[in-house]
Every structure is written in structure tokens, then in C-alpha cells.
Amino acid sequence: xxxxxxxLNHSDKNIEYVAKLLQDGEIVGxxxxxxxxLGADATNIEAVKKIFLAKGRPQDNPLIVHLSSIDEIMDYxxxxxxxxxxxxxxxxxxxxxxxxxxxxxxPDITSAGLDTVGIRIPYHHLxxxxxxxxxxxxxxxxxxxxxxxxxxxxxxxxxxMNGKIPAIIDGGSCSVGVESTVICFNNxxxxxxxxxxxxxxxxxxxxxxVIIDKAVLNKMVEGDIIISPGMKYKHYSPKANVIIIEGNMxxxxxxxxxxxxxxxxxxxxxxxxxxxxxxLTYGDTSEEQAKELFYRLREFDKLGAETVYVRCPKKTGxxxxxxxxxxxxxxxxxxxx
Ligand code: TXA
Ligand code: MG
Numbered sequence: 018x019x020x021x022x023x024x025l026n027h028s029d030k031n032i033e034y035v036a037k038l039l040q041d042g043e044i045v046g047x048x049x050x051x052x053x054x055l056g057a058d059a060t061n062i063e064a065v066k067k068i069f070l071a072k073g074r075p076q077d078n079p080l081i082v083h084l085s086s087i088d089e090i091m092d093y094x095x096x097x098x099x100x101x102x103x104x105x106x107x108x109x110x111x112x113x114x115x116x117x118x119x120x121x122x123x124p125d126i127t128s129a130g131l132d133t134v135g136i137r138i139p140y141h142h143l144x145x146x147x148x149x150x151x152x153x154x155x156x157x158x159x160x161x162x163x164x165x166x167x168x169x170x171x172x173x174x175x176x177x178m179n180g181k182i183p184a185i186i187d188g189g190s191c192s193v194g195v196e197s198t199v200i201c202f203n204n205x206x207x208x209x210x211x212x213x214x215x216x217x218x219x220x221x222x223x224x225x226x227v228i229i230d231k232a233v234l235n236k237m238v239e240g241d242i243i244i245s246p247g248m249k250y251k252h253y254s255p256k257a258n259v260i261i262i263e264g265n266m267x268x269x270x271x272x273x274x275x276x277x278x279x280x281x282x283x284x285x286x287x288x289x290x291x292x293x294x295x296x297l298t299y300g301d302t303s304e305e306q307a308k309e310l311f312y313r314l315r316e317f318d319k320l321g322a323e324t325v326y327v328r329c330p331k332k333t334g335x336x337x338x339x340x341x342x343x344x345x346x347x348x349x350x351x352x353x354x
Contacts (some may be wrong), residue, residue, distance in 0.1 A: 018308050019181065020059075020180055020181065020182055020183045021169060021180075022169055022175060022177055022178060022179045022180060022181070022182055022183065022184065022185065023183065023184045023185070023223070024171050024184075024185045024187050025071075025184055025185065025186055025187065026125065027143050027186055027188060028270045031111045031179045031186060031296055032143070032146050032147055032150055032186070033150060034137025034184070035047070035147055035184050035186055036147055036150035036152075038183055038184060039056060039057065039058055039064075039147070039153065039155065039329040040055075040058065040151055040152070040153065041331065042058065042061050042063055042064040042067075042069045043057075043064070043067075043182070043183055043289040044056060044057045044064060044068055044071060044182050045173040045182060045183065045184045045185065045186070046160045046168075046171065046175075046178060046184070046185030046186065047143070047144055047147050047155075047157065047181060047185075047186055047188075048141055048143050048144060048171070048186060048187070048189070048191065048207065049083075049139040049140075049141045049145075049157075049191065049269075050139060050140045050141040050191060050193050050252075051112045051113055051139075051184040051193045051195060051196050051197050051213065051214070052159045052160070052161075052168055052169055052191055052193075052194070052195070052196055052311065053159070053160040053167075053169065053170070053173065053174045053185075053191065053193070054083070054144070054146060054155075054157030054158065054159060054160055055068055055071065055072065055158055055159070055160035055174075055182070056083070056094060056147070056155045056156070056157040056179070057155065057156050057157070057331060058123075058151070058153040058155065058156070059080070059082045059123060059127050059154040059155060059156035059199065060122055060153060060154065061153075062124050062126050065080065065124065065126045065127050065156055065193035066126065068080065068156065068158060069126075071178060071181040072158060072160075072161070072162060072163045072274075073160065073162055073163045073164075073183060074163040074186070075163070076126075076129060076348045077129050077130070078129055078158075078247050079107075079127070079128045079129035079131055079133075079134070079135065079244050079245045079246060079247075080127050080128075080129075080154055080156040080157065080158050081114050081135040081136070081137050081156070081157060081158070081159050081199075082123060082127065082135065082137070082154045082155070083137050083139055083144065083148055083154065083155040083156070084135055084136065084137075084138050084148065084154055084155075085138070085145045085146075085148040085149040085239040086110075086138065086145075086149075087105055087109050087138055088134055088170055089154070090105070092118075092120070092122070092154075093119065093120055093122060093123055093134060093136065093154060094117040094118055094119055094120060094134065095118040095119070095120055096118050097117060098202045098205070099205075100137040100202065100205055100207060100223070100224055100226075101115050101117065101202060103223050104200075104207070104223055104224075104271075105138075105222065107222070108136075108215050108219070109138045110138040110145065111138070111139075111140045111214075111215065112137075112139075112193050112196075112197040112198060112213050112214040112215055113137065113200070113213070113215045114135040114136065114137040114197045114198065114199045114200070114201075114211075115135070115136050115137075115200055115201075115274075116133045116134070116135050116136075116199065116200065116201035116202075116210070116245075117133060117134060117136055117202075117327070118132060118133055119131075119132060119133055119163040123131075123154075127156050127264075129246060133201070135199060135290050136332075137197055137295065141188060142186075143186060143188045144154070144188075147186065158310055159172075160174040160177065160178060160185075161173070161174075161177050162177045163175055164195070164254060165251075165254065165255070165256060166254070166310075166311040166314040166315050166346070167178065167195075167196060167253065167311050168252045168309050168311070169190055169191040169194050169308075169312050170189070170306075170312070171185050171186070171187035171189075173311075173312075173315060175208055176315075177292040185245045186313065189202065190312075191308070191309075192308065192309060193213070193214045193307060193308065194307045194308035194309060194310060194312070195213055195214065195307045195310065195311070195335075195338045195339065195342055196211065196213060196215070197211075197213045197214075197215075198211065198212060198214065198215040198220075198338070199213070199245060200215030200220070201210035201244060203228075203247075204229070205224075205226055205274055206226045206228055207220055207226060207227050207228070208227075208228045208229075208230055208244070208259065208322070209227065209230060209233060210230050210232070210233070210244055210245035210248065211230070211233070211245060211248065211341070212229070212233055212336045212337040212338040212341050213246065213335075214304075214307065214335055214338065216218070216334045216335055216337060216338070217229060217337065218333070218334055224312050229246050229337075230244060230245070230248075232244070232245065232249070233248070233337070233341055234295050234337075234340070234341065234344065236349045237249050248347045252315075253311065253314065253318075253342050253343075253345050253346045253347070254255075254346050254348075255276050255314040255315065255317045255322070255325070255346065256317075256318050256322075257280075257282070257317050257318070257322040257323055257324055257325045258325070258344070259314075259327060259346045259348075259350070260324065260325070260327065260347055260351075260352060261303055261327050261329050261343055261344070261346040261347050261350065261351045261352070262326050262327065262328060262329060262351075262352050262354060263329040263351060263352070263353045263354065264329075264353065264354030265354075266285070266289050266291075266328070267285060268354040269285070269291075269326070269354070270291055270292060270293065272326070272352070272354055273291065273293070273294050274292075274294065276326075277293070277324070278295050278324075279295055279323040279324065280320070280321055280322050280323040280324070281322075281323065281324045281325075281326070282294065282295050282297065282317060282320065282322045282324070282325050282326070283295070283296035283325070283326050283328070284296065284297055284298070284299055284313055284317075284325055284326070284328065285297075285298055285299075285327075285328045286299070286301050286306075286325060286328055287297060287299075287300055287301045287305070288301050289328065294326075295320075297313050299313050301332075302316070303330060303334050303336035303338075303339055304335055306330050306335075306336070306339045307335050307338055307339050310342060310343070311342075312348040313344060315324055325347075327343055327347070329343075329351070330343065336339045
């Protein structure tokens with residue numbers, strides 16, 4: 018253990034303290050509206066290396082760079098297409114990451130060797146205060162160990178990063194609960210690389226030219242072009258074997274009871290009841306499900322779950338983001354009844 022990791026409240030003094038840690042090349046846990054991030058000065062190669070090390074993250078997976086205001090975007094990117102401006106006007110600050118051509122000030126380690134960088138201006142006031150106080154662009158992946166569910170509370174960050182980082186700012190539980198929508202631009206088309214709270218439907222309020230990348234809902238096979246490296250990894254996985262079940266609650270109940278052995282659990286909607294097998298619920302609306310999903314996946318680990326059968330979420334709006342994360346947690350195992 019390198020550090021005696023402190024979970025700190027968001028007093029002015031503590032914000033100044035973590036801003037100073039960031040300036041000094043340390044990495045810290047910071048709240049955002051989506052999930053907690055593991056922040057470092059995006060322009061400091063040694064600091065960014067610490068992120069990859071602490072997470073056990075593959076070197077080919079680029080980091081998102083967080084800014085405190087839209088006005089700073091041009092300091093870090095070569096060019097912003099018109100449609101990106103329109104989207105930024107409507108959704109930034111917020112849970113949207115735009116992949117743009119990077120300037121040299123963003124080192125290769127941060128962009129994993131790509132000539133682009135994902136830029137996000139978080140909505141969370143603490144995230145923006147920390148970035149502003151630090152005065153640097155902040156590279157921040159989700160603050161989980163690589164492969165495990167993203168953290169939506171400061172304690173989740175502590176569970177994964179205890180001893181590896183000096184401090185975490187506690188901003189309560191994240192209001193969105195799934196990571197930002199990641200988009201890139203091809204000609205005048207917007208391509209969704211990772212779905213999030215800013216859904217396809219919301220983007221369509223600005224432009225009809227929206228494509229959902231194949232990797233969002235399909236398992237990549239050899240020969241597929243992978244634009245967003247993060248999408249190729251099995252992800253968000255609790256220790257249990259997660260299986261998604263499509264079908265009504267009666268069929269779900271029957272299937273789970275027939276196939277339950279060892280520590281089997283259900284993950285169902287708030288309005289449902291599951292006889293025969295213990296369960297947790299994750300809301301009824303897509304927004305509630307997004308907010309609670311990672312929390313529940315972490316609870317299953319604490320319960321020692323071996324198998325978790327999940328009631329399939331809606332696949333529209335924010336539900337696409339929930340389904341995308343579940344598909345990865347389940348290694349794409351979906352049973353249709
Ligand atoms: O909500 C979020 O985006 C959170 C909070 C902390 O802001 N951050 C986050 O970062 O989820 P991370 O590193 O866990 O996920 C970043 C995703 C990965 O799938 C990565 O491959 C993709 O964004 N990405 C980053 N830069 C990219 C780029 N230049 N081109 C394509 N994909 C990129
Ligand atoms: Mg992540």
C-alpha cells in the first residue's frame with residue numbers, strides 16, 4: 018500500500034487540497050454527475066501513467082479529458098465541426114464526450130496514441146470546481162479497477178482504490194449513474210460510440226444524422242473496425258455470472274427457478290416480485306435503472322452472488338445505455354423466452 022487513502026468532504030479547503038495534489042502530479046477520486054472519475058493532469062505524462070497503473074487499464078484505451086468550461090475546448094483540439102458546436106451548446110456542461118482532433122499539448126499516453134481526444138465538460142459543480150482550481154485539463158477514466166463496475170459513490174472508489182491514491186472527494190451518489198455518451202464525427206454525421214444519458218433521441222433534437230456504432234449492441238468479432246477501444250473489453254462485470262433474460266415476469270420467474278443453483282439472484286424492476294430466488298431491484302424507468310445499475314452489480318459481489326439473472330431493460334432512450342452496460346457485464350449472454 019502506497020497511500021493512506023482519505024475520503025474527504027467537499028469543503029473549500031479540501032477542494033484546494035486535491036487541486037494541489039493534481040498540480041503536483043498525483044491522481045485523485047473526483048465526483049461527476051455520471052460516475053466517479055480517477056483524475057490526473059492530462060498534460061503530465063507521469064501523472065497519467067499512474068492512472069493506467071492504479072486501474073490496471075490496457076495502454077491502448079484512451080482517456081477522456083475534462084474541462085471546466087466550453088471556452089477551453091480550442092486550447093486542446095485542432096478543429097470543432099459545426100454540429101459539435103450545436104451539440105455543445107445544448108448538452109455541455111453535461112454527460113457528453115466529443116471525440117475531436119487533438120492538439121499536441123495532449124500527450125500520446127492520454128490519447129493512447131490516437132490523433133483524437135475525447136473532451137467532456139462535466140455538469141457536476143464539484144468536478145468543475147476541482148478542474149478550475151487546478152487550472153489544468155483533467156484526464157479521468159471511471160475510478161474503478163479495469164473491468165469492474167464503475168463507481169457511483171465515494172465508497173465504491175475507496176473499495177477499488179484504497180492504498181493506491183491519496184484522496185477521494187465525496188460528492189454523494191452520482192445522479193446519472195452510467196458513463197457519458199461518447200460521440201465522434203464523420204463528415205456531418207454523429208456516431209454514438211458509447212450510449213449514455215444523452216440518448217440518440219436527444220441528439221436527434223439537434224440533428225437527424227446520427228449513427229449508432231456497431232460495437233454498442235454487438236459483440237465485436239475479428240476484422241471489425243473498433244473506433245472506441247473501450248468497447249472491445251468485457252466490462253462492468255461483477256464477480257457473478259450475469260445473464261440477461263428477455264420475456265415477461267412469469268416466464269422470468271419460471272426460468273430462474275428451474276435454472277437456479279448455488280448463490281443465484283435476480284435483478285428485477287421495482288414493480289416486480291420474484292418468488293423462489295432472492296433478488297435486488299433497479300428501478301422502473303430507464304433513468305432509475307441507469308442510476309442504480311452499477312450500485313446493484315457491486316452489491317451482488319458483496320452478497321457473494323454466483324449467478325445473477327437480470328430482467329432485460331427497455332431499449333429506447335437512456336435504456337440503450339443500461340442495456341449496453343448489461344450486455345458487457347453479461348459477456349453478451351441474452352436468453353429470449
Ligand atoms: O462519464 C464518463 O465519461 C466518465 C467520467 C469520469 O467522466 N469517464 C469515463 O472514462 O467513463 P472511461 O475511461 O472509463 O471511458 C472512456 C471511454 C472508453 O470507452 C474509451 O475507449 C473512449 O471513451 N474514448 C476515449 N477517448 C477516445 C477517443 N479519442 N476515441 C475513441 N474513443 C475514446
Ligand atoms: Mg470506465
